[in-house]
Amino acid sequence: MEVTTKSMPYEAWKDNEYIESLVNELKENGTNVIVGSFDKLINWGRSNSIWPLTFATSCCGIEFVSLGAARFDMARFGWEVARSSPRQADFIMVAGTIVHRMAPVLRRLYDQLAEPKYVIATGSCAVSGGPFKKSYHVVMGVDKIIPVDVYLPGCPPRPEAMIYAIMQLSRKMKVERFFGGVNRKEKQQEFLKEHPVEGVED
Amino acid sequence: MADIQERIAGQFPEATFDTSDVLTVEIPDSKLHALARFLRDELRFDFLVTIVGMDWVEKMGCIYYLQSTSDHSRIAIKATTADRENPMLHSIADLWHIAGIFEREVYDFFGIVFIGNPDMRRLFLSIDWKGYPLRKDYDPSLNPVPTENERQSDFTDTYVEHSDGKVVKEQARVFEEDDFVVNIGPQHPATHGVLRFRTAVDGETIRKIDVYMGYIHRGIEKICEGLTYPQTLHFMDRMDYFSAHNYHHGLCMTIEQAAGIEVSRRVQVIRVIMDELSRIASHCLFIGTFCMDLGATTMLFYTLRVREQILDIMDKTCGARMTFNYETIGGVMQDLHPDFVKDVKELLAVLPANLKEYDKLFTGNVITRNRMEGVGKMSREDAITWSVTGPSGRASGWACDIRKTHPYSIYPELDFEQVVMHEGDAMARFKVRMKEIEESAKIIAQLIDNIPEGEIQAKVAKVLKLPVGHWFRTVEGCRGAFGIYLESDGTVNPYRLKIVPPCLPAAAAVDHLTRGQKIADLITIGGSLDYIVPDMDR
Amino acid sequence: MFDFSALTNWIHAGLLSFMPEWLAVTTECVLIGLVLLTVYALLALFYIYYERKVCAAFQCRLGPDRVGPMGLLQSFADMFKMLIKELISLKHTDKFLFALAPYLVILASMLAFAVLPWGNGLQIIDFNIGIFFLIAVSSIGVLGILLAGWSSNNKFTLIGALRSGAQMVSYELSIGLSVLTMVCLAGTMSVGGIVEEQRDLWFIFSGHIPAIIAFIIYLIAGTAETNRGPFDLPEAESELTAGYHTEYSGMHFGFFYLAEYLNLFIVSGVAALLFFGGWMPLHIPGWESFNHIMDYIPSVIWFIGKAVVISFIIIWFKWTFPRLRIDHILSLEWKYLLPINLVNLVLMVLIVVYGLHF
Structure with a gap:
């Protein structure tokens, strides 16, 4: 099974091994025909309707604005419905540095997202702390606080790279099972158990 | 500039001068407020550019950069204190509104308390932050990534000097008890990033805004x-x-x-x-x-x-x-x-x-x-x-x-x-x-x-x-x-x-x-x- | 022109042939309900796509073009996604009202569908007070919005709901008065009657000056009624994150989202009914052959086409104007639109009394 998106040849993707491992996991877990075709329909819908949360802390956020503008036009893919309320968004694009003071807020935003939810760590700061590695107030990568689905390096990443990252996310959605829960929920719950946050309601 | 130096020396004999860059007047803390007022009112240095907090290890202090809005000349005031445990300086927040915020920044980074500033809270760091990061002896391991929501307080500290010279810490209210406070930010589409306004509103009318910064403070x-x-x-x-x-x-x-x-x-x-x-x-x-x-x-x-x-x-x-x-x-x-x-x-x-x-x-x-x-x-x-x-x-x-x-x-x-x-x-x-x-x-x-x-x-x-x-x-x-x-x-x-x-x-x-x-x-x-x-x- | 009542009568007769009347009517109700639901969903999905494309065109962009041919399936993908999104239940909220609110909003627009003149003989029910019914049911929507804002137990939603309440109550007046102006001209409140009156000439032409004024006011007030820009204060993104529906997720939010677009359709549909002859083709007195050609276009297409064109104007507003402030909105209504409307009503009465219309 070759997981790809429209007009993008399979060979052009960078990390097919990871997606293939997800596909194998999916196959091992086998499923019946009816649920399987439902899953396909739902996954088609999900992977083509990825609404971001308007969330930006610094430079990367400006490139995200450029991504929405006429030149890169993320509306072509149906991603332009940026929701300001986390309840209605599908993924957070963590665009920018996350600092100590912001960390609980980000975690809370993540908890407020409705399932199924995804995270793209955008830019070096969100991936690893980036140029602020030596800072006393910067979180060294958002994966210390919330589970990350796609890492997007760059300082800031160009809008083209952002398109690629969201397409990768879309690909990841295609190899999940909504009814069976394969590939997704368990890992997320494990992560949340390992990184408890007090005072945040589920 | 020589003329200004003379006038200051005439008024404040204890002042010392350094002319290597901008003319810098070093003054003891007790005369700081009077000098600032003199510079603002008499010599027309009416624009406070910034307050630079400093840690010279043996002493701590601030450098105040002032500028005249008429002839654009600059002057600096330097005030220091040798006390590292409880460093205190007098506030000039009553002379310039912005000084209140600048002093909060210095307090946040160096722990220098400003006597008379009505709102002596941290500015960028959270309320429970330990230590003062820009001091040379700051230990970053004191503050791990917080796993709890930030504590919220409607109160602020203020340090008041009594007539006998004793400085007392007092509490003041930021918001009244019956204020309807709407929290705008840090995640809000209109704040242009992660700024937080706690806004007391009366229907659609704003009564007061308390600005919280530091949600992207990277040091x-x-x-x-x-x-x-x-x-x-x-x-x-x-x-x-x-x-x-x-x-x-x-x-x-x-x-x-x-x-x-x-x-x-x-x-x-x-x-x-x-x-x-x-x-x-x-x-x-x-x-x-x-x-x-x-x-x-x-x-x-x-x-x-x-x-x-x-x-x-x-x-x-x-x-x-x-x-x-x-x-x-x-x-x-x-x-x-x-x-x-x-x-x-x-x-x-x-x-x-x-x-x-x-x-x-x-x-x-x-x-x-x-x-x-x-x-x-x-x-x-x-x-x-x-x-x-x-x-x-x-x-x-x-x-x-x-x-x-x-x-x-x-x-x-x-x-x-x-x-x-x-x-x-x-x-x-x-x-x-x-x-x-x-x-x-x-x-x-x-x-x-x-x-x-x-x-x-x-x-x-x-x-x-x-x-x-x-x-x-x-x-x-x-x-x-x-x-x-x-x-x-x-x-x-x-x-x-x-x-x-x-x-x-x-x-x-x-x-x-x-x-x-x-x-x-x-x-x-x-x-x-x-x-x-x-x-x-x- | 094909009369759909022939078709509906045939179905009715067919059903009566093998079942008692009460059962036949019940079956018809169920059938109509199902058809209505489908039309409802399809229209909403079309409108979502339509707005995204129109908006893209205004902003020199392409808009959705990857999901399906020309991006036509984009809103279907959104719907599937929305259907399976988690419905978050909140602590410290009034659970019953919280769940009820989106259904109230949907219900209001659904009921309004009942009296719209879809085509020749294609109307679910033709009251003698059809217009009155329409105005009455469309105001149920505001109740849903108020409940949504109140029951979410969130300050943003509360402010959004209050804004919405103030705005809707004010603009109901303008809508009501401009509709009344046209009812004066038509001489009937029945929807079918109003359409029939426009057989020779649409009201926007026959009522000339007062009709045009009423149309402009109706368009402004209608935009405000649907909470769309520049009157989108209740959900002003840059002020209140998502306004009254901030706390709604999944399909509950989907209902608000759909209702917004359907209200847009209803407002445009009523405008088409009152000013542009409903399903009536464009007839110009004296041009017989032209009128005949126009009659060949099916009535359903006439109605929906008119509604879509009027919606285009309302969408155009949204993507051009900045948002008004709440006090400006209220003063626009109470200080300008309402007096103009009252004078316009008197003018229309005079014109009708002296027979000055075409």
Whole structure:
């Protein structure tokens, strides 16, 4: 099974091994025909309707604005419905540095997202702390606080790279099972158990 | 200056003077307030540029940079205390409104308490933060990533000095018990980043705003203390990412002047062109996002069109769309792209038509005018006491353009107007920026055909050491006066690099400007002040 | 022109042939309900796509073009996604009202569908007070919005709901008065009657000056009624994150989202009914052959086409104007639209009394 998106040849993707491992996991877990075709329909819908949360802390956020503008036009893919309320968004694009003071807020935003939810760590700061590695107030990568689905390096990443990252996310959605829960929920719950946050309601 | 020195010496015999850079008056803490008042009222140094907190290990203290709004001369006051356990200085928050915020910043980083400041809370760091990060003996392991929501308090501390000289800590209320407080931010589409306003409202009317900063405070000043001079440069891109070139220019200029490096005229011209291009791009984005805040989303797409064109020019020469890291100490990173002149000329050709279109689409609209005219009025006095510089200050009738008041680089040779308006409302702030785009285009047009040949990189020592001393320089960023205070102890690292961001005062003034206005006006006012949160937080 | 009542009568007769009347009527109700639901969903999905494309065109963009041919399936993908999104239940909220609110909003627009003149003989029910019914049911929507804002126990939603309440109550007046102006001209409140009156000439032409004034006011007030820009204060993104539906997720939010677009359709549909002859083709007195050609276009297409064109104007508003402030909105209504409307009503009465219309 070759997981790809429209007009993008399979060979052009960078990390097919990871997606293939997800596909194998999916196959091992086998499923019946009816649920399987439902899953396909739902996954088609999900992977083509990825609404971001308007969330930006610094430079990367400006490139995200450029991504929405006429030149890169993320509306072509149906991603332009940026929701300001986390309840209605599908993924957070963590665009920018996350600092100590912001960390609980980000975690809370993540908890407020409705399932199924995804995270793209955008830019070096969100991936690893980036140029602020030596800072006393910067979180060294958002994966210390919330589970990350796609890492997007760059300082800031160009809008083209952002398109690629969201397409990768879309690909990841295609190899999940909504009814069976394969590939997704368990890992997320494990992560949340390992990184408890007090005072945040589920 | 000698005259001023005499007058101060006459009034304050205990003062000592240092004239190595800006005239610096060192004064004991007990006379600090009196000297500040004397300078403000008698000698007309009525603009507080910044307060630099300092830790010299054996003592701690502050350097207050003042500027006159009439003849633009500068003076500095230095006050120190030897007590590291309970450092205290007297507050000047009653003389300048912005001093209250600057003192909170110093308290946050150095733990110096200001006696008489009505609101002595931390500014950038959370309420439970341990230690003071910019002290030389700060231990970062004290503060792991918090796993709990931040504690919230409606109270603030204030330190009051009684007549017998005893200082007592007292509590004061920020919000009354029956205030209906709406929390706007840190994650909110209209705060332009992660700024947080706790807003007490009465129906739709705003009664008070308490600004919380620090949601993107990255501690750039502290990081710089551990880096060499060339390494410090790239943080300048990441504060106000629209003024990346201007900020770079500022720091490079400071270091070059400290080290005595001469840069060629070609480099000067390139730097100025880049500065002005950034200014156009920045103001274009301002117009777009401001209109989007007001609900006219479509304008954003028209203004981004021009911005994309500028980014293309930058991309070709600097190799990046943002965070260019282009200027180096003594020059620029690489020479101009062969297409540069042609591309810039194309940009200048389409710019007037675009500006006309913005005017037609937005400025004349009756809804726009209703929303912007008379909203968020800031008088000239307000602008000065809140230190709101840049286009926002100039919209209030305060001619504060550093390019004119403290000319640097080749700006004195150039023919351009300083755009000043007197209405002081959101509309004036909007129009000033529109006009500044035209002025910047004028500057570029003068230079683009006469870029001289020459070296693009002066000879700079591989390991750059600055002589012992301190320097204070300002440049005009896209949002106002950007200042650098650099203190060197003769090693390869700066001893202290204080960044003076123009956006911090703008955000601090929001409370004052929005009182009694509608919630929707908060968006208009915030948008028109055009602050960049990573810039104020550093 | 094909009369759909022939078809509906045939179905009715067919059902009566093998079942008692009460059962036949019940079956018809169920059938109509199902058809209505489908039309409802399809229209909403079309409108979402339509707005995104129109908005993209205004902003020099392409808009959705990757999911399905020309991006036509984009809103279907959104619907599937929304259907399976988690419905977050909140602590400290009024659970019953919280769940009820989106259904109230949907219900209001659903009921309004009942009296719209879809085509010749294609109307679910033709009251003699059809217009009155329409105005009555469309005001149920505001109740849903108020409940949503109140029951979410969130300050943003509360402010959004209060804004919405103030706005809707004010603009109901303008809608009511401009509709009344047209009822004056028509001389009937029955929807079928109003359409029939426009057989020779649409009201916007026959009522000339007062009709045009009423149309402009109706368009402004209608935009405000649907909470769309520049009157989108209740959900002003840059001020209140998502306004009254901030706390709604999944399909509950989907209902608000759909209802917004359907209200847009209803407002445009009523405008088409009152000013542009409902399903009536464009007839110009004296041009017989032209009128005949126009009659060949099916009535359903006439109605939906008119509604879509009027919606285009309302969408155009949204993507052009900045948002008004709450006090400006209220003063626009009470200080300008309402007096103009009252004078306009008197003018229309005079014109009808003296027979000055065409």
